Amino acid sequence: MSTQARGGLTGPHDLGDGLGAAGGDEPVISLRGVSHSYGAVRALVDVDLDVHAREVVAVVGDNGAGKSTLVNVMSGVLVPDAGEVVVEGRETQLRSPGVARQLGIATVFQDLALCEDLDVVENLFLGQELRRGPLLDEVAMEREAWRLLSQLAARVPSVRVPVGDLSGGQRQAVAIARALLGEPRVLVLDEPTAALGVTQTAEVLRLVERVRDRGYGVVLVSHTMPDVQAVADRVVVLRRGRLNGDFDADRTSYEEIIAAITGASPARRPRRQEDA
Amino acid sequence: MSTRAGGGPEVSTDRSTTVPGGVRGVGGAGRAAPGGSSRGADARAWAGAPWRERELGSLPVVGALVVLALVFQAFNSNFLSSDNLVNLTLQSATTGVITLGVVLVLLVGQIDLSVGAVSGLAAAVVAVGFVQEGWPLWAAVLAAVALGAAVGAGYGWLFTRLGVPSFVITLAGLLVCVGLQVRVLGATGSINLPYESWLVRFSQQVFLAPATAYALAALVAVGYGVTRWTGRRRRLAAELSAPGLVSIAVRTGLLAAALLLVTWYLNQNRGIGAMFAFFLLLVGMTDLLLRRTRWGRSVRAVGSNVVSARRAGYAVRRVYMSCFMACTALAALGGVLSAGRLAAANQGTGGSDTNLTAIAAAVIGGTSLFGGRGSAWSAVLGAFVIHSISSGLTLLNLDASIRYIVTGVVLALAVTIDALSRRRATAVR
Numbered sequence: 001m002s003t004q005a006r007g008g009l010t011g012p013h014d015l016g017d018g019l020g021a022a023g024g025d026e027p028v029i030s031l032r033g034v035s036h037s038y039g040a041v042r043a044l045v046d047v048d049l050d051v052h053a054r055e056v057v058a059v060v061g062d063n064g065a066g067k068s069t070l071v072n073v074m075s076g077v078l079v080p081d082a083g084e085v086v087v088e089g090r091e092t093q094l095r096s097p098g099v100a101r102q103l104g105i106a107t108v109f110q111d112l113a114l115c116e117d118l119d120v121v122e123n124l125f126l127g128q129e130l131r132r133g134p135l136l137d138e139v140a141m142e143r144e145a146w147r148l149l150s151q152l153a154a155r156v157p158s159v160r161v162p163v164g165d166l167s168g169g170q171r172q173a174v175a176i177a178r179a180l181l182g183e184p185r186v187l188v189l190d191e192p193t194a195a196l197g198v199t200q201t202a203e204v205l206r207l208v209e210r211v212r213d214r215g216y217g218v219v220l221v222s223h224t225m226p227d228v229q230a231v232a233d234r235v236v237v238l239r240r241g242r243l244n245g246d247f248d249a250d251r252t253s254y255e256e257i258i259a260a261i262t263g264a265s266p267a268r269r270p271r272r273q274e275d276a
Numbered sequence: 277m278s279t280r281a282g283g284g285p286e287v288s289t290d291r292s293t294t295v296p297g298g299v300r301g302v303g304g305a306g307r308a309a310p311g312g313s314s315r316g317a318d319a320r321a322w323a324g325a326p327w328r329e330r331e332l333g334s335l336p337v338v339g340a341l342v343v344l345a346l347v348f349q350a351f352n353s354n355f356l357s358s359d360n361l362v363n364l365t366l367q368s369a370t371t372g373v374i375t376l377g378v379v380l381v382l383l384v385g386q387i388d389l390s391v392g393a394v395s396g397l398a399a400a401v402v403a404v405g406f407v408q409e410g411w412p413l414w415a416a417v418l419a420a421v422a423l424g425a426a427v428g429a430g431y432g433w434l435f436t437r438l439g440v441p442s443f444v445i446t447l448a449g450l451l452v453c454v455g456l457q458v459r460v461l462g463a464t465g466s467i468n469l470p471y472e473s474w475l476v477r478f479s480q481q482v483f484l485a486p487a488t489a490y491a492l493a494a495l496v497a498v499g500y501g502v503t504r505w506t507g508r509r510r511r512l513a514a515e516l517s518a519p520g521l522v523s524i525a526v527r528t529g530l531l532a533a534a535l536l537l538v539t540w541y542l543n544q545n546r547g548i549g550a551m552f553a554f555f556l557l558l559v560g561m562t563d564l565l566l567r568r569t570r571w572g573r574s575v576r577a578v579g580s581n582v583v584s585a586r587r588a589g590y591a592v593r594r595v596y597m598s599c600f601m602a603c604t605a606l607a608a609l610g611g612v613l614s615a616g617r618l619a620a621a622n623q624g625t626g627g628s629d630t631n632l633t634a635i636a637a638a639v640i641g642g643t644s645l646f647g648g649r650g651s652a653w654s655a656v657l658g659a660f661v662i663h664s665i666s667s668g669l670t671l672l673n674l675d676a677s678i679r680y681i682v683t684g685v686v687l688a689l690a691v692t693i694d695a696l697s698r699r700r701a702t703a704v705r
Contacts, residue, residue, distance in 0.1 A: 097587075113587045115580035117648035118573075126577060127588030135568045139507075143514040 028053050028185045028217050029105060032091070034083030036069055043069040044080065045241045051186050051217040056208060058228040058249070059221045061238035062261055067221050070238065071190045074219065075107035076100030087185075104185035110194060112175040116164030120156055121145045123163050124178045148177040152210055155203075169200030173207055186217040193227050205231050225254060237261055334642050336693065337657040340686075341664065348668030355668055358545035364663050365548070369555040370479075370614040372659035374634040375641070376562060377606030379655050380599045382638055383566070385579040385647025386442040388431070388603045391634050393453035394424050395611025396626025400460040402475070402612050403467035403621035413473055417612050424608025425601045427453065432597035442600075450631070458623055466622035469615060479616030482550035486543045492553070493535035501528035551613055556656070558606075563652035575599060579647030610634075629680070636683065637662045640690040646698055661686065 027050035036044045044066045051057055061067050072078035076097040084091045087103050094100045100107070114123050121138070124145050130137040145159045154173035156166065163171060172192050179187055189208065193201040201224075208231050212218050222228050228235060228249075235252065237245040237260040245260035348355040374391050381388045398420035405416035427449060434440045461467065469476050484492070504524045511518035542548050566572035577585040578595045586592045614630075615621045641658025643650025662683060669679045 109587075111583075113581075113584040115577045115584050115648065117580035118576060122573060122577075126573075126584070127590055129570050129573060131570065136570065136573065138568075139510045139514045139516065142511075142516055146516070 025052070027051055028087075029103070030086040031074070032084055032086055034070075034073055034080045036073065036078065036080040036082075042241050044073070047083070047238070047241075047243055049219075049236060049243075051219055053185070053217050054212055054215050055233045056212050056218045056220055056231050058232035058235045059219060059238060060223060060225070060228055060235060060257065060261060061244075062223070064240075065238040065261075066241040067223070067238055068190070069241075071107065071109075071188060071221055074100065074105055074186075074188050075109075076105070101182055101184070104183070105188060106179035106182050106184035106186070107188040108172075108175045108179050108190065108192065110191045112171055114163045114171060114175060117162055119162050120149075120159040120166075120174055123174055124148065124181060126178070128181070144181075145177075148180060149173065151214065152177055152180075152207055154207065167200060168196045169203040169207075172196070172200075172204045176207060176211065180211070180216070184216065186219060187211055188219045188221070190221050191223070192220070193222065193224055201227065225257065228257075229254065239263055334651070334653060334657055337640065337642050337654070337661065340640075341657065341661055344661065344664045344668065348664070348671065352668070352671040355671055358541050358543075360667060360671070362542055362545045362547070362549065364660070364667055365542070365552040366479075366617065367663045367667070368656070368659035369549065369552045370610050370617055371630070371634055371637060371662065372555050372610075372655045373558060373613060374607045374610035374630070375637040375659055376559060376652060376655040377603035377610075378635050378638040379641075379643045379650055379652060380562070380575070380606075381442075381603040382643045382645060383575050383579045383647060383650050384596055384599045385582075386435070386596070386599070387635070387645075388428075388446045388600065388607070389443055389631065389635070390427070390446040390450035390453055391603065391607035391610075392626045392629075392631025393450045393457065394427055394604050394607040394626070395614065395630060396621075396623075397427075397453045397457045397460065398424050398608035398611035399615035399621035399625040400457045400467075402615055403469060404460050404462070406473070406475075407467050407469065408462075413475055417475065420612050421605050421608045424611075425605040428601035428604030429597065431604070432593075432600035435600065436593040436596050454627075457626070461621070461623060466620060468620045471619055475612070475616040476619045478554075479549075479551045479613050480619070483547040484550065484553060486539075486547060489539045489543060489548045490536065493539045494532065497528055497532035497535055500531055501525075504528065551617070559652045559656055566652055571595075571598070576648055579649075581648075607634075633662055633683070636687040636690075639694065640686060642690075644694050644698065645691060646694070 029051045031047060031049040034044055034047045034049075035042070047066070047070065049057070049059075049070075059067055059070060069078065073080050073083075073094065076094040076099055079093070079095060085094055085103065085105075086092075092099075092103065094103070094105070115126065118126070121141050125141050130140045130144070132140070142159055149156055149159070152173055154170065154177065156170055156173065163174060166174065176187065176189070176192075192204050192208070196204060205227060208218055208220060212231075212233075220228065220232060232249040235245075235247045235249050235257055236243065237247070237257060239261060244263070245257070247257060247260070345356060354360055374395055378388060378391055401420040401423055402413075402416045405411040405419055406413050409416075411419070431442065431445050431449060434445045435442050458465070471477075501524065504519065504527065505521075508518040508521070508524060539548065566575065574585065574590040574595045575598075577588065577590060578592055582592060585595075611626050615625060618625070637658030638650075638654060639645055639658070640661050641650075641654025641656070643654045643658075665682050665686065666679050669682065
């Protein structure tokens with residue numbers, strides 16, 4: 001499957017003229033010094049986050065660590081007290097969901113925001129239907145839907161079944177395909193596997209890899225460590241609203257990440273294990 | 277929004293790797309699911325059914341209609357006589373216009389309990405305006421429909437701005453409209469419309485000339501065939517699965533045969549009433565709006581999941597507002613037509629069972645009470661079912677009590693089917 005995806009691949013950084021070609025390390029989108037408080041509660045404190053093309057960044061953390069706040073900031077739903085986003089070297093503010101989308105950040109929320117009674121094509125183009133004169137252009141939309149879904153190698157029985165009849169994994173695929181329709185640079189996935197069984201989780205993780213292989217940057221917000229370890233290239237740990245580690249997923253052990261999440265220092269962690 | 281202009285990731289895949297080759301041949305050959313997965317068989321099952329044909333849809337209602345017709349015919353051979361059927365079409369038209377509005381409100385997941393009262397008020401306004409005040413008839417009709425729309429705008433405002441549940445607002449509206457109706461009618465409480473006015477003639481006496489009726493029937497069938505055929509060509513050009521030529525020809529032929537047969541049978545008696553034709557035209561237009569325009573899509577999206585619809589960027593408040601207004605305007609129009617049909621407006625117009633009949637017809641016709649699912653044609657089917665029951669029972673000399681009970685049971689059945697299918701859909705989740 002992934003070989004197919006690679007076959008037809010040219011990523012956004014290739015089109016972004018030199019951005020990726022000049023230095024593969026250049027992030028497509030960076031958050032700089034993002035802070036936000038809900039009254040006295042400091043949900044995010046001076047958080048930096050770089051997202052590169054063709055990379056899955058996992059954001060992990062305990063409950064209340066600030067993951068959802070970060071998602072809301074990136075999607076433009078929440079305007080932070082301080083901090084900005086750097087896109088193609090320019091600093092801007094994510095003032096609204098529309099601005100975030102324009103800057104190329106597409107977010108798939110945990111509830112997926114699908115309409116169960118509408119079919120796959122209708123959901124993909126929800127609110128941005130293609131028209132031909134005054135009428136909807138069903139043919140163009142259906143063709144585009146097949147194309148998007150086949151890129152993701154998503155298994156959907158038909159693009160004309162109501163989304164309510166699809167499995168959780170298939171819905172996730174539809175939601176991701178819809179996010180990609182807006183031609184984003186970065187895809188933010190909020191707990192995409194939270195409500196899924198084993199098979200469907202694997203399906204969604206393959207989907208995440210495929211999205212990355214197509215050249216997008218992916219921010220995967222999750223608290224399921226096995227999922228994170230399966231797909232992430234980089235793991236960013238949030239703890240009480242602050243960054244508490246930025247790990248290379250391949251060279252970091254499960255224990256180190258857990259230690260960063262819980263706040264036990266990585267150095268102490270192995271000793272405690274020996275004690276036990 | 278344009279399709280994938282530059283800027284974003286290039287997405288044109290090497291299709292031959294992802295889509296099994298040779299699938300879009302002649303005659304509706306199936307297109308397998310993307311990725312060449314094992315769902316090919318499923319995909320083939322859907323092929324040739326571009327859209328709207330996947331659901332059970334209106335099949336249960338049509339089945340129920342056939343059963344009703346056979347049962348009543350067995351008891352009284354007059355039931356399927358062309359005379360009775362012509363009456364049935366005329367009765368269905370007035371209820372149906374009101375039901376059409378109810379369908380719109382149900383589609384956004386709301387309800388309007390005041391449609392009967394609004395129709396009664398509209399009838400009163402037409403009668404008083406035309407007969408007592410001496411307005412031109414068209415002005416009176418226009419005023420009545422505009423008043424209906426204004427009532428809906430009030431509901432929409434209360435609902436979208438203040439968040440009052442629609443069934444409470446419309447229940448309040450029902451009382452207000454009944455009060456206004458009595459007020460407007462004044463002391464006499466009943467006003468007759470002159471038989472020679474065009475409203476009465478239109479809703480009672482004008483029937484399509486046989487030639488016109490046949491021509492229209494043929495035109496509809498040809499139009500259907502041409503639409504399907506051009507649709508097929510566009511789908512094939514876009515490399516999508518498309519219905520086969522044979523299937524299109526057969527469907528068009530069946531439709532033409534059915535339409536011509538019905539026209540011929542009704543023409544044995546008075547024929548197709550102008551009011552009934554008008555009703556069908558309204559339904560056809562609403563159906564087009566619902567299925568093929570952005571507004572229609574937004575209506576179904578809002579009814580299915582408001583939060584998702586809002587996130588998708590639809591103007592949710594305006595969608596609600598348009599549906600409430602369309603509903604009450606159509607209810608008013610239905611009231612005007614029923615005033616024409618009875619050649620009178622009185623305190624009973626739009627009273628008693630009009631309200632519940634119209635709402636029940638929408639649900640029986642297959643529009644979900646829970647929003648998001650339904651079709652304009654459910655107004656036609658539902659109205660037919662309700663009036664078949666009442667006409668059949670009348671022919672059997674059974675009184676209104678039985679009619680209420682039977683209609684109630686049928687409504688309960690329809691709502692049960694609706695709720696069950698809803699539960700099955702959520703269980704899959």
